[in-house]
Amino acid sequence: MIRTQGRIFLILTAFILLFSCLPAVPAAAEEITEELLLDDESGNQAESADPEPSSPTARDAFIDDIIELGRSLYDKADGKYQRAHYKGDIYVCKNFTVYLFRQNRDKYRMAEYPEKELKIPNNLPAKKCKPYSYGYCWEDIAASDGNPFEVAAQFLYDKKLSKEENVALAREFMKQTRKGDYFQMTGDYSGGKGAHSAIFMSDYDPETDTVRSLESNRAGKRIKGLRYGKVMYDYEMSIDDWVGFFCRKKCGATLYRLRDDIVFAGE
Numbered sequence: 001m002i003r004t005q006g007r008i009f010l011i012l013t014a015f016i017l018l019f020s021c022l023p024a025v026p027a028a029a030e031e032i033t034e035e036l037l038l039d040d041e042s043g044n045q046a047e048s049a050d051p052e053p054s055s056p057t058a059r060d061a062f063i064d065d066i067i068e069l070g071r072s073l074y075d076k077a078d079g080k081y082q083r084a085h086y087k088g089d090i091y092v093c094k095n096f097t098v099y100l101f102r103q104n105r106d107k108y109r110m111a112e113y114p115e116k117e118l119k120i121p122n123n124l125p126a127k128k129c130k131p132y133s134y135g136y137c138w139e140d141i142a143a144s145d146g147n148p149f150e151v152a153a154q155f156l157y158d159k160k161l162s163k164e165e166n167v168a169l170a171r172e173f174m175k176q177t178r179k180g181d182y183f184q185m186t187g188d189y190s191g192g193k194g195a196h197s198a199i200f201m202s203d204y205d206p207e208t209d210t211v212r213s214l215e216s217n218r219a220g221k222r223i224k225g226l227r228y229g230k231v232m233y234d235y236e237m238s239i240d241d242w243v244g245f246f247c248r249k250k251c252g253a254t255l256y257r258l259r260d261d262i263v264f265a266g267e
Helices: 002-020 029-037 058-077 093-102 163-174 239-246
Strands: 108-110 149-156 182-189 192-200 210-223 226-238 252-258 262-264
Touching: 058 093, 058 108, 058 192, 058 210, 058 226, 058 252, 058 262, 093 192, 093 210, 149 163, 163 239, 163 252, 182 239, 210 239, 226 239, 239 252
Parallel strands: none
Antiparallel strands: 108 262, 149 252, 182 192, 182 252, 192 210, 210 226
């Protein structure tokens, strides 16, 4: 009997010693996970915090100012055609895009030339455009003279290539469109024939194959012998339609883009 009791005592002692050596189990696994996500002092969840949005640049602000003024003129027109006949009429296509630029330029400069007032070049004269038709590009003005634009892309119809090959190149050209690009072309479009200017309000959208524009006088009509043009804002159109305008013999188009070093005047 005594031997049996002794064996039981030894077995119980062995079990007690075994369990006392096992590692302790955390009381609440969720608490450990939560502590790992928290900063030491602030208590904010560092890993789940969203990154700070980047501040808009002066270049972004310049583009937005141009587009906003275009919107206000579009609203003011209220769908009615505006006179675009005389040299000084702001609703002539190039006059319109130049007006939007000039009304906003005083707030901005180029970092490389901070004392230089910004200017937008005139169209290249017809004699210098040959063998192409007038209107596909601007004069080549240096940045040191105040021109804040650079040529982002250009298409010129190549008569050595087939029509299909030219269309393919013109489509690739249009796919390079970015928000704020100034567009200059010569072609045969819905409301006229010759030179035309526009501003693109969006990057090329590959899902819809479209771009959105701000422009005047591409669509127009004559009233009592004078030309009147329609103001377009946020006008979405396929790049194939644009290509159809300028992908013609002796025609072409250019995308002009603001330099990256646009700053606020006085900075």
